[in-house]
Amino acid sequence: MKTVLITGAAGEIGTRLRRQLKGVYPSLRLSDRRKPDDIASDETFITADLTDMAAVEKMVEGVDGILHFGGQAYESDWDTILQSNIVGCYNIFEAARRAGVKRIVFASSNHAVGFYPRRHRIGTDVTTRPDSRYGVSKAFGEALGALYAYKHGMRVTCLRIGNFGEGPRDKRRLAIWLSPDDTVQLARIGLDHPDIKFEIFYGVSDNERCWFDMSNAYRFGYRPTGCAENLRDEALAAQAKLPDDPVGDWYQGGTFCSAEFDNDDGVSMT
Numbered sequence: 001m002k003t004v005l006i007t008g009a010a011g012e013i014g015t016r017l018r019r020q021l022k023g024v025y026p027s028l029r030l031s032d033r034r035k036p037d038d039i040a041s042d043e044t045f046i047t048a049d050l051t052d053m054a055a056v057e058k059m060v061e062g063v064d065g066i067l068h069f070g071g072q073a074y075e076s077d078w079d080t081i082l083q084s085n086i087v088g089c090y091n092i093f094e095a096a097r098r099a100g101v102k103r104i105v106f107a108s109s110n111h112a113v114g115f116y117p118r119r120h121r122i123g124t125d126v127t128t129r130p131d132s133r134y135g136v137s138k139a140f141g142e143a144l145g146a147l148y149a150y151k152h153g154m155r156v157t158c159l160r161i162g163n164f165g166e167g168p169r170d171k172r173r174l175a176i177w178l179s180p181d182d183t184v185q186l187a188r189i190g191l192d193h194p195d196i197k198f199e200i201f202y203g204v205s206d207n208e209r210c211w212f213d214m215s216n217a218y219r220f221g222y223r224p225t226g227c228a229e230n231l232r233d234e235a236l237a238a239q240a241k242l243p244d245d246p247v248g249d250w251y252q253g254g255t256f257c258s259a260e261f262d263n264d265d266g267v268s269m270t
Contacts, residue, residue, distance in 0.1 A: 001103070001191050003027040005063040007050070007070030007092065010036045013107070013164050014069045016180045017187060018043075024188070031059050032070065050088025056095045065103040065191045068092050075134045075256060085137035093148045101154070105190035106145050108158040108200070110176055111135035114253020116211075117269065118175070122252075123213040124160075124200040131253030142200060149198035157190030160212075161203035167231040171239040172254045175209040179226030189220050196220070211252055 002025065008014040009030035018030060022043075030036075030045045039045050048055040050070055060066065070092075072084035089106075096104060114131025116122050128139040138160075145156035162176025163169075164183060182205045190196060202212035205226030214222070228235070248258035250267045 001025050001065045003029060003063045003065075004191065005029045005031060005060060005066045007031050007059075007066065007068050008073075008107075009045070009069075010034055011069060011073060013161075013183060014067075017067060017069070017184060020180070020184045021187070025191075029059070029063060050091055051083050053091050053095065056088075056091045057098065060092070060095045060099045060101055063099070063101055065105070066092065066096055066101055067105045067107075067187055067191070069107040071107075072134065072137070075132045075259065078133055081133045081137050085134070086140055089137070089141045089144060093144055093154075097148060097152050097154065103155045103157075103191055103196070104145065104148075105157045105159065105187050106141050108142050108160045109135065109138040110160050110162050110202070110212075111253050111256050112138040112142060112160060114251060114256050115268070116252050117250055117267075118211060118252050120252075121211055121213060124202065124216050131251065131256040132259070135253070135256065146198050155196045156198050157186075157196055158200045159186055159190070159203040160200060162212075164203075168228045168235040169238055170235055170242060172249075174228045174232055174235050175207055175211050176204050176252075177207055177226065177228040177231075178203045179205045179224070182222075182224045182226050185224070186217065186222060189217075189222060193220050 004025045006014050010032035031048045046059050048059045071088050111131050112128050112135050115129035130136045130139050142158045145158050148154045149156040162178050163173045164178045168174045168177040201217040206224040207228040245258050247261050248255045251257040
């Protein structure tokens with residue numbers, strides 16, 4: 001990898017990737033709808049709307065790999081999700097194919113499988129159960145990545161990110177927390193590992209309460225250093241202040257599951 005593009009470079013994860021990957025690859029190209037205030041003189045930034053194919057084609061020209069972390073980062077109305085996370089995601093993959101980009105790391109989400117009960121431990125091969133319109137868009141991105149990997153030979157890694165941050169903020173996040181350093185490690189595996197073809201990894205740290213089978217990421221050398229249990233007291237104290245949520249507390253997707261929930265059958269045991 002000589003030139004790596006980071007979409008969503010102004011976001012929380014994109015900002016951390018940008019800082020920690022500087023010097024790892026000879027050239028970083030950054031893109032978002034708005035320019036960060038702290039762009040350095042040695043950084044290349046392109047303002048681009050992912051729904052504008054011409055702008056996306058210009059953005060990907062000459063890059064070797066893409067960390068696609070742009071788009072709508074949480075639940076929203078359908079038109080916003082459609083444009084940002086479905087049309088925009090297609091534009092990234094298609095423009096990358098036309099430009100001969102070798103690899104894409106796609107920021108998927110645990111919300112693509114959020115309707116599994118917390119008592120289940122799930123692998124990357126389960127049927128998607130999106131818990132929201134946002135989750136649907138992430139399931140779409142994974143399917144799109146598989147298409148471009150198997151039909152066009154692009155090497156694609158999908159990261160089902162749990163919850164990125166400096167520490168877990170409640171009980172649920174004790175299972176799904178992803179530290180900044182571990183995020184960077186997963187991104188580098190996707191960009192650099194010689195055996196990547198099409199892979200899905202769960203993006204979580206070394207969490208004792210984890211609901212996910214992490215063996216696929218470990219098979220490619222992932223060795224997380226973050227441990228949510230070291231921060232459990234703060235997380236449980238924060239949890240005690242939250243209202244009861246029978247639906248959200250049952251499913252892995254949390255409040256993404258309980259929002260707008262009107263299933264007369266109630267929660268599913270399977």
